[in-house]
Amino acid sequence: MDMPIHQVLSDAVVRIMRPLARVLLSHGMAYGTFAELAKRAFVEEGFLLVQRDGKRATVSAVSALTGLTRKDVSRIRESEALLDGGASQRYNRAIRVISGWINDPAFNDASGEPAALPLEGGDWSFAALVRRYSGDIPAAAMLSTLQASENVEVRAGNAVLVERAYIPKATPLEKINILGKDVGELVHTIGHNLEVLPEQRFFQRKVSNASIAAATATEFRALSTRKSQALLEEYNAWLTQHQSESDETVGEPLRYVAVGIYYIELPEQEQ
Template structure:
């Protein structure tokens, strides 16, 4: 790696680490734990990259690639993977349920707004919505997830949607899971464009301005939130219309597709800037 590229990469890594380390410090993760996780990921990715390059992955080869000892490489290779599957599934299923509620005509009123749903029923109910969009999770369990996120409320008339997007409120473990999945997807998109961007670039853009008057921030945030939510709902409709049937399309390997939108309000001197 030449000196200019090494410096640019070092600066980029530092920018990524500053807000990330701020999060892990606030939640009590010591440097030793963080460093151990970094070593584990180094070893795992080195094995993956060697295999993708057509080489035979080995502890010796990975040791040479990462700078770790062969003993350390072997120990980390044999270490079990950490699993947050439960949080990821809960988050993804909640998103699918809300997206179905806001776009499927069976769950909309005459004005096209999400209607209040009866808890039970074969069609047009909260139970049928969950069954249709989240698989085999019980409707009572999904209701608990959405209530904990302050996304729905149960009234005498039925289940009412309070927010058109799911963000965990009372479930910090799920919020941390979102940090891992969403940031990883953005970095993976940029990494793809660095490596294969000329042949098949992934869309990755942002708009920003460093001279915005503070009095305009709240209005812009409200306006952009509404526009972004509407756009994401359009994306959901398209993706839902092109889903495979897992029971019928057994010979088709499904793809995971994601498009994300974020809002940032960086203040001078903040750890994110």
């Protein structure tokens, strides 16, 4: 009875792994490195799963669950993950700065649009915006990041927001960070929906059509980009209005929430 489930799961893993393998190979990661990272993921999730089940999270328990040797589990558990949070931090803070610029009336013009801000000076400047929404990142560093991503231009001494969607363009490390963050969140949502009751599932849908001509696909890509950006900006404005600065203000632990929209286009042989 378990065989069909395991076969479907195996097929799903291959479908996930093929585009991931394409990215890894194109950036020079050998299989041995990936295998070691896979072991780390199994060990870290193994400990969490054992704890969630109310059991004692021991090396032996995780070894039995994952199929890894106790030696491997101990080695991975005792070593520190070689992860650099810098790219993730820049990504998140750049988004916060743009969001504040769009939604905070203190940095809008008379028509409610993001104002052209002087680089320095007082409470109404790009530096003030960065201080409010990016913590301790210097204004000059954030300006450089947003210029590199082509979100901001400097005109006559003022910072001007020219593109609302933050997508790193000159920083490959930040693009790769998005791979881990966004794909991980999608897989987490699908995994959650496989385990819970229907009324507890997270929203996860898509539309697709396998019979679209190339010219029509180009037209739809433009349409979906425009409408998706508008919807995400609406969500972002709502979240900004309802965010809490600390868990003390709501009396319970804060939650991370996100909604993602993506577009994909494949030739017929890869569908």
